[in-house]
Amino acid sequence: MPWIKGESCVGCGVCVESCPVGAISLENGVAVIDMSNCIRCGICHDICPNDAVMHDSEKIPDEVNANITKTKEFMSACAKYLGDAKEKQKCLNRMIKYFNKEKIIIEKTLEKLQILKKK
């Protein structure tokens, strides 16, 4: 999924004009993508003269850090609201289970997408 690096966008509007589904608009002189309409065609990424449209993979480190932060917050909340320090570790185990489930969903999705590719 594409995303706009706000500090690199000069608001030229080229991507707005080029998006086939009208998913990009300018807000305060910066391009914004409505992800609910984006069909992931990649045109905006290829056409931006300022390299302001980034690939999703460039967000991986931030997303990993956000997951760790969220897990730590849940662990602290479990200890606080359930009144037992041991709840922290139980919460951690539940989050590990949760992310494992997410991993399985992604793996199974990728398997099915590969089958689609062969058709």
Ligand code: SF4
């Ligand atoms: S083409 Fe690039 S610089 Fe121009 S508005 Fe879109 S994202 Fe910003």
Ligand code: SF4
């Ligand atoms: S990827 Fe395609 S559909 Fe999505 S915002 Fe860019 S140009 Fe529009």
